[in-house]
Amino acid sequence: MFQGSSDDRNEVQRWYVSIMEQKNDCKIRIDNLNLHFATNHVLKGINLNITRNLITALIGPSGCGKSTLLKCLNRMNDILSDVRIEGQVLLENQDIYADTVDVSHLRKRVGMVFQRPVAFPISIYENVASAPRVHGVSHKGTLNTIVQASLERVGLWDEVADKLHKSALSLSLGQQQQLCIARVIASEPEVILLDEPCSALDPMSTMKIEELMRQLAKNYTVVIVTHSMQQAARASDYTVFMLGGEIIESGPTAEIFTSPRDTRTEDYITGRFR
Amino acid sequence: MHRSETLVQWSLAVVALSAIAVLALIIIFIFKEGSPIIARLGIAQFITGTKWSPTRGMFGILPMILGSVWVTLGALIIGVPIGLATAIFLAEMAPSRTSQILKSAIQLLAGIPSVVFGFIGLIILVPLIRKWLGGPGFSVLAAGIVLGIMILPTIVSVCYDVFKAVPQAYREGMLALGATRWQTIRMVVLPAARPGIIAAVILGMGRAVGETMAVIMVAGNATKIPISPLAPVRTLTSNIALEMGYAVGEHREALFATGIVLFVIIALLNTLARLVARVEKV
Numbered sequence: 001m002f003q004g005s006s007d008d009r010n011e012v013q014r015w016y017v018s019i020m021e022q023k024n025d026c027k028i029r030i031d032n033l034n035l036h037f038a039t040n041h042v043l044k045g046i047n048l049n050i051t052r053n054l055i056t057a058l059i060g061p062s063g064c065g066k067s068t069l070l071k072c073l074n075r076m077n078d079i080l081s082d083v084r085i086e087g088q089v090l091l092e093n094q095d096i097y098a099d100t101v102d103v104s105h106l107r108k109r110v111g112m113v114f115q116r117p118v119a120f121p122i123s124i125y126e127n128v129a130s131a132p133r134v135h136g137v138s139h140k141g142t143l144n145t146i147v148q149a150s151l152e153r154v155g156l157w158d159e160v161a162d163k164l165h166k167s168a169l170s171l172s173l174g175q176q177q178q179l180c181i182a183r184v185i186a187s188e189p190e191v192i193l194l195d196e197p198c199s200a201l202d203p204m205s206t207m208k209i210e211e212l213m214r215q216l217a218k219n220y221t222v223v224i225v226t227h228s229m230q231q232a233a234r235a236s237d238y239t240v241f242m243l244g245g246e247i248i249e250s251g252p253t254a255e256i257f258t259s260p261r262d263t264r265t266e267d268y269i270t271g272r273f274r
Numbered sequence: 275m276h277r278s279e280t281l282v283q284w285s286l287a288v289v290a291l292s293a294i295a296v297l298a299l300i301i302i303f304i305f306k307e308g309s310p311i312i313a314r315l316g317i318a319q320f321i322t323g324t325k326w327s328p329t330r331g332m333f334g335i336l337p338m339i340l341g342s343v344w345v346t347l348g349a350l351i352i353g354v355p356i357g358l359a360t361a362i363f364l365a366e367m368a369p370s371r372t373s374q375i376l377k378s379a380i381q382l383l384a385g386i387p388s389v390v391f392g393f394i395g396l397i398i399l400v401p402l403i404r405k406w407l408g409g410p411g412f413s414v415l416a417a418g419i420v421l422g423i424m425i426l427p428t429i430v431s432v433c434y435d436v437f438k439a440v441p442q443a444y445r446e447g448m449l450a451l452g453a454t455r456w457q458t459i460r461m462v463v464l465p466a467a468r469p470g471i472i473a474a475v476i477l478g479m480g481r482a483v484g485e486t487m488a489v490i491m492v493a494g495n496a497t498k499i500p501i502s503p504l505a506p507v508r509t510l511t512s513n514i515a516l517e518m519g520y521a522v523g524e525h526r527e528a529l530f531a532t533g534i535v536l537f538v539i540i541a542l543l544n545t546l547a548r549l550v551a552r553v554e555k556v
Contacts, residue, residue, distance in 0.1 A: 076450055107452035118447035121466045130461050134453045180447070187451060 027052040027191060027221040028073060033087035035068060035077070042068050044245045046087070050191075050238075055213055055222040057236035057253065059229065061268065065245040066225045070193050073223065074110040075103055091191070108135055111184030115196040117176035119168040124160050127168045127179055131187035150186040154178045154212055174205025181212060192216060194224040198231065210235040229269055233257045241265045304537060308530030320531060326497040328517070328525040335532055337499045341414075341507040342483055342539075344500055345493065348418020349425055349482040354475055356422070357429030364430070365437035366459050377434065384427035392491030395420040400492055409504035412494030417507065420488050425478035432477060436470030437463060469550050476547040480540055486511040510536045 028050040035043035043065050050056050058066040071077045072089055075096060088095050096106050120127050128147045137143060147164070151157040156178045160171070168179060177197060184192055194213070198206040213222055213235055226232050232239050233253060240250040241262075249256065249265045260266045312320050315333060323334015360380070364373045395416055404411030440463050448458040464471075486509075494506020495516060508516075514529050514536075521529050 074450065076446070079446070079449060104452040104454060107450055112450040114443065114447060114450075116443065118443045120444055120447065120462050122462070130448070130453075131451050133461065134448075134451050134457055183451065 025052045026050070027092070028223075029088075029090040029093075030069075030072075031088040031090065033069075033072060033085070033089060035065075035072065035086075036084040037068075037080070038082045042245050043072070046247055048240060048247060048250065050221060050223060052221050053217055053219070054237040055217050055224060055235060056238045056240065057232040058223065058225045058240050058242060059227075059232050059268070060242035060248075062227075064242040066240075066242050067195055069242070070195055070223060070225050071112075073191070073193055074107050074112055076107075076112065078103065104134075108187045109189055110191040110193060111187060111189035112193040113177070113180050113184055113195065113197050116200050117173055117180050119171065119176040119179055121167065121169055123165045124168045124171070124179065125164040128183050128186050131183050135187060146186050150182040151179075153185050153215075154182040155208070156182060172205070174201050174208060177201060177205065177209060178212070181209075181216075185216075189220065191221045191223065194222065196225055196227060199227060206231070229271070241268060243268070301537070304530055304533045308527060308532075308534045311524060311527040312531050312534070320528075321535065324499060326513075328521070328528065331524065333524070333528040333531075335510070335513070335528075335535065337497050338508050338510045338513045338532065339535065340499050341493075342509040342511075342536075344414045344503075345417045345421060345489060345507060345509055346479055346482040348414055348503070349421035350475065350479060352419055352422025353425040353429055353478055353482075357426050357474075357478070358433055358471065360426070361430045361433030361437060362459060365434050366463065367455065377431070380427050380430050383423075384431075388424065388485060388488040389491070391420050391424055392488035395488065395492040403504065407504055409502075410494060410506055412492060412506045413504045414493070414500050414507045415503040417489045417493040417509075418503075420492055421482045421485055424485060424488060425481050428478045428481050429474050432474035433467070433471055436467045436474065439470070440466045473547045473551045476543055476550065480543045480547070483509075483536070483539060483543065484511060486515050490515060510539075 026049045028048075030046050030048040030050075033043055033046040034041070046069060058069060060066050068077065072085065073091075073096075077083050077085065085097060089097060091106070091109065095101075096110075120130065122130075125147055128150050129143045132143060132146050137146070148157060151160060156175060159175065160179075163170075168176065171179060177200075181192075181197075198209050201209065210231065213224065216222055217237075224232075224236065236253045238250070239253040239256040241248045241256065241260075241264075243264060249260060249262045256265065257269055260269065311333065315323075320333060320335060321339065322336050323332070324336050325332040325334045326337060360376075364377055368376065399416050399419060400411035400413075402411075403409070403413060403416055407415070444462045444466060445458050448462045453461065489509050490512045493508065493512065495508040495512055496506040497508050497513075498505075500507040510532055513532050517525070518529055
C-alpha cells in the first residue's frame with residue numbers, strides 16, 4: 001500500500017500538509033459550532049479546518065461526538081427532532097446552515113457513506129443510478145456512463161459488470177460498501193464523509209476500502225470517522241482527537257501518533273484511555 | 275411441577291387441534307355435499323356453463339365466477355390506490371400523532387358490519403349511479419365501490435406495517451444522497467416494500483371475494499354474465515346466500531358445489547399471499 005520507509009512517508013506527509021496549509025486550501029471551515037440534542041450539549045465550541053484533497057480522520061471514544069460532527073457537515077442531523085445548532089460550517093466560504101441553502105444540493109456536494117453498508121434492495125445498476133436520478137439525470141446513456149465510471153472508480157466494475165441488474169443484496173458486505181461509495185461518487189460530490197465505513201467489514205475488505213480512500217483523496221476531500229487507531233494512523237493525513245464533545249487536539253496524523261501534545265490524546269492512542 | 279407442565283401442554287394442544295378439526299370438518303362437509311353434482315355434471319360443465327336455472331336442472335356457474343372476478347377487480351381498482359396512498363401518508367409523512375389517530379379511525383372502518391356498508395350503498399350509491407350513469411344502478415360498479423371501501427382497512431394496515439418494516443437506514447441513505455422525501459419513497463421505500471404490498475393486495479382480494487351481504491344489497495344479483503360495469507351481477511357468495519334458504523336436492527348440492535369453487539379460489543389466494551410474503555424475506 002505504501003512505498004518507502006515510514007520516515008519517508010511521514011516526511012512526505014508533513015511536506016504535503018505544509019504545502020496545503022501555505023495555500024490555505026481550506027475546504028470546510030467549522031467556526032465555533034455548538035450542537036444541543038434536547039438537553040444534551042453534544043458538540044462544544046468546535047473549530048476546525050478541513051483541508052482540500054486530504055483525508056481527515058476524526059477519532060475518539062464512543063459518544064465523544066465525532067459522528068455527530070460528521071453529520072453536521074451534510075446536515076444529516078436535520079432529520080432528527082430536537083436538535084439545535086449554533087455557529088457556522090463554511091463549505092467553500094459559504095455557510096451551509098444559511099436559510100438560502102438547498103439541502104438537497106448540499107448533500108450532492110457532500111456525500112456520505114454509513115457504518116453499515118446501505119445497499120438498497122434494488123439492482124446494482126439502480127443503486128448507483130439512484131444518485132444521479134435524484135439530481136434530475138434521466139437520460140439513459142448518461143446514466144450508463146455514470147454508473148460504469150463510478151463502479152470502475154471503486155474497483156467494482158469487473159466483479160459486477162455481468163450482473164448489473166441483479167439485486168445489490170447479493171453482494172458481499174465489502175462489495176456493498178464499495179457500491180455505496182460508488183453511489184456517492186455518482187453524484188459527483190466535492191467532499192466524501194465516511195462514518196466508520198469498515199467497522200462491519202472483514203480485514204481484506206477493510207484494506208480495499210482504505211486503498212480506495214487513498215485513491216479518492218486525489219479528487220475529493222475525505223473525512224472519516226473511525227474507531228480504529230490503526231486505521232487513522234494508516235489511512236489519514238490529518239487527525240482530530242475528540243473527547244466529550246470537544247476537540248482536544250488536531251494535527252498531521254504522523255505528529256498526533258508520534259508526539260501528541262496532550263496527555264489525553266496520548267492515553268487514548270496508546271489504549272490506556274477509558 | 276413437571277406434571278402440571280405436561281397437563282398445560284396437553285390441554286393447549288387439544289384446544290389448538292380442535293380449532294383445526296373444525297376447519298377439517300367444514301372442508302369435509304362442503305366436499306361431501308357438493309362433489310356428487312360436480313361428478314355428475316362434469317367439472318367443466320359446472321364451471322363453464324352459462325345458464326343457472328335450478329328449476330330446469332341447469333347448473334352453470336360461469337356468470338357467478340365472472341361476477342366475482344369483475345366485482346373483485348372493481349374493488350381492487352378503487353381500494354388499492356386509495357389504500358396505498360393512505361398507508362404511504364400515514365407511515366412516511368404524517369406526524370406520529372396524526373398517524374395514530376387516523377390509523378385507529380381506519381381500524382374502526384373494519385369494525386362496521388358489512389350490512390351497514392350495503393345499506394349505505396343501496397340508499398346513496400345505487401340511486402346516484404342510476405341517475406348519472408344509467409342502467410338499474412344495481413351493478414358491478416356499485417359493488418366494486420362498496421367493496422373497495424370495505425377492503426381499505428386490510429390494505430392500509432398491512433401496507434402500513436410493511437412500510438414501517440423498511441429499515442430506516444434505507445431512508446437515511448437516500449436522504450444523504452440529497453433525495454427529497456417523495457424521491458426517497460418512490461425510489462427506495464416502495465421497491466423495498468413491493469412484496470408486502472402485493473401480499474396486502476392479495477389479502478384484500480380474498481376479503482372482496484368472500485364478502486356477501488354488502489354485495490347482495492347493491493349488485494342486482496342477476497344470473498347473467500355482466501357485459502358492462504353498469505350491468506347487474508351475482509357473485510359466488512351471493513348465489514349461496516340468496517338460494518340456500520329454499521334449496522333442496524340437486525339445487526342444494528349445486529350450492530355446496532359453488533362453495534367448493536369459492537373455497538378453492540380463497541385457498542389459492544391465501545397460498546399466493548403467503549408465497550409472496552416468503553419471497554420478501556429471502
